[in-house]
Amino acid sequence: MKIHPTVWLAPLVALMFQCQSNPYQQGEILYANFCANCHGVDGQGLQGLIPPLAAADYLQEKRERLACIIRYGLQDTIEVNGRTYGQVMTGIPELSETEIANIINYIHHAWGNDFGYVPFDEVRRSLTGCEKNGR
Ligand code: HEC
Numbered sequence: 001m002k003i004h005p006t007v008w009l010a011p012l013v014a015l016m017f018q019c020q021s022n023p024y025q026q027g028e029i030l031y032a033n034f035c036a037n038c039h040g041v042d043g044q045g046l047q048g049l050i051p052p053l054a055a056a057d058y059l060q061e062k063r064e065r066l067a068c069i070i071r072y073g074l075q076d077t078i079e080v081n082g083r084t085y086g087q088v089m090t091g092i093p094e095l096s097e098t099e100i101a102n103i104i105n106y107i108h109h110a111w112g113n114d115f116g117y118v119p120f121d122e123v124r125r126s127l128t129g130c131e132k133n134g135r
Contacts, residue, residue, distance in 0.1 A: 027106025030099055034092050035107075043111045049087055051080035054111035063115070067100050067123045068130035097124055 032041070035053075039045055043054035053059055058080040059066070073091035077084060095103070101123040108115040 024102070024106040024109055026099070027102035027104070028110070030095070030103050031106050031110075034095065035103070038089070043107065043113075045080075048083070049085070051078065051083075051085045053107050054113060056080050059107065059113070060115050063118065064122075064126050065130075066104050066118075067097075067126040070095065070100050070103060071127060072130060097127060100127075 038050050039053050040050075043052060043056075045052035051058065058078060062069075069089065069091075071091050071093060074089045077086045079085075098120065101118065101120045104118050104123065107113065108118065
């Protein structure tokens with residue numbers, strides 16, 4: 001009996017793609033396009049004006065607010081690594097839930113950050129929560 005090539009080829013191709021793709025690659029590209037102009041390519045922020053994301057205690061502690069900040073922005077007085085920030089971050093409504101999840105997972109693991117993986121479901125739950133509260 002002859003086995004049709006698609007039977008063994010398909011899983012092989014799938015495996016190849018899996019090995020090649022960097023899990024945070026889409027997030028990295030999105031970060032470069034939507035965040036880096038303010039927060040910097042290295043996530044260092046802009047002294048006194050824009051808070052850092054690299055080694056940022058705020059980013060680590062407010063995990064559940066992150067998706068809402070990306071979609072709806074932030075206009076508050078916040079403290080990040082002991083410094084106060086009060087500029088406005090405008091929201092980026094055109095990003096999909098998946099794109100937001102990819103950005104979060106990129107910044108959680110970039111520049112030496114090790115803030116854990118945030119599953120897509122959690123991003124969706126956060127967004128539903130902030131939409132209910134009007135933000
Ligand atoms: C127009 C400039 C600008 C852009 C673009 C921008 N931010 Fe911000 N971001 C800010 C400012 C300013 C604050 C502080 C807001 C405040 O004080 O209320 C902030 C705050 C934050 C915070 C909370 C504080 C911290 O440092 O942990 C996070 C997280 C964040 N931004 C992530 C992002 C991500 C991710 C993107 C891209 C999707 C992004 N920002 C795009 C300016 C920007």
